[in-house]
Amino acid sequence: MIYTIPDYYKEFYCAADKCEDTCCAGWQIVIDKKSLKKYRGVRGKFMPKMRTSVCWLKGTFRQDKEKRCAFLNEKNLCEMYVALGEKSLCKTCRRYPRHVEEFEGVREISLSISCPVVARMLMERKSPVTFLSYEREGEEEYEDFDPFFFSILEDAREAMIKILQNRTLPIRTRTLLVLGMAHDMQGRINRQELFSCSEVIEKYRGDRAKAYVENYAEKINIPMPEKLFDQLYRLELLQENWELLLHETEAILYAKGEKAYQKIKEEFRDWMKEHSEIEIHLEQLLVYFLFTYFPGAVYDGEVFAKAQMAVYCSFMIRELWMARWVKNEKTLELDEIIDLVYRFSREVEHSDVNLMRLEKIIKL
Ligand code: SF4
Incomplete structure (x- = not known):
């Protein structure tokens, strides 16, 4: 499998609570099946929060009136991330702001400029962007x-x-x-x-x-x-x-x-x-x-x-x-x-x- 990324890809860091906006507001995030199954199995102190913050029927995260994700606290931090760690995040949240375009034997990964940090990286950049490709095992048709x-x-x-x-x-x-x-x-x-x-x-x-x-x-x-x-x-x-x-x-x-x-x-x-x-x-x-x-x-x-x-x-x-x-x-x-x-x-x-x-x- 060939992967292609822009040359600034690895420079990205999430500003988390310092972010001037947040990616956890405005969009309705659909939870992938694997994560949804994992969320159903959450027990202990975090269980009540999990139960009330997921719309189990639609398989999405609930949002408040301002369309902020139910897990997002007042410091713009994700409470699921804080309580259960990075691996608990669903595919969409884990990936963002990475955007993947899929083709046979090829994955093109970009960083979305809808994230303020990425928009800044690109707008502060003076030199022309180049793209890097590398190969990893994996075949598909x-x-x-x-x-x-x-x-x-x-x-x-x-x-x-x-x-x-x-x-x-x-x-x-x-x-x-x-x-x-x-x-x-x-x-x-x-x-x-x-x-x-x-x-x-x-x-x-x-x-x-x-x-x-x-x-x-x-x-x-x-x-x-x-x-x-x-x-x-x-x-x-x-x-x-x-x-x-x-x-x-x-x-x-x-x-x-x-x-x-x-x-x-x-x-x-x-x-x-x-x-x-x-x-x-x-x-x-x-x-x-x-x-x-x-x-x-x-x-x-x-x-x-x-x-x-x-x-x-x-x-x-x-x-x-x-x-x-x-x-x-x-x-x-x-x-x-x-x-x-x-x-x-x-x-x-x-x-x-x-x-x-x-x-x-x-x-x-
Ligand atoms: S928008 Fe970008 S910088 Fe802000 S919280 Fe999301 S990923 Fe992090």
């Missing part, structure tokens, strides 16, 4: 898995990440190149010309691709966050304060019409030129989303939608930064950048329903 298609997706993603990390190009050009490659690959996939996808990848590795995408930018359906913004209200709501953030962003950026919005965008672009770190933050986000979701196209063939999704999520976060920058009278602190990154990720990435809905909306 999936029914209906196409290893050839998967290897094409891996090659394409590697080329896309290289493009995204080419800092000699503006971020818009890098994004266009990635979308252009995915767009052209999608055409070949739809025509069942999978073999010729490698030609597309090669074409976009070359120098001429830059001029090509600039000419054809109109034909590539670039997801515009401002056009898709109101769709965010249609997603499943996970955090109470998320809607407030959406209303605030909408009022600042879009309420005064297209002209006013374009003016803000231009001013923010100028400000970004003096603050080159913002473009690096965007690059890290694009790479993060692309690494995590792009190979999933092996299951549905939606190569272009996966690339669009990575661009949309990164640019939507930039809209949140832009609104905050206006609100702050044209300043933006790193702490605010991080706060908006993990709040967006919490809302979108931690609901499969939301991820699927967004992909559908972007495709339209």
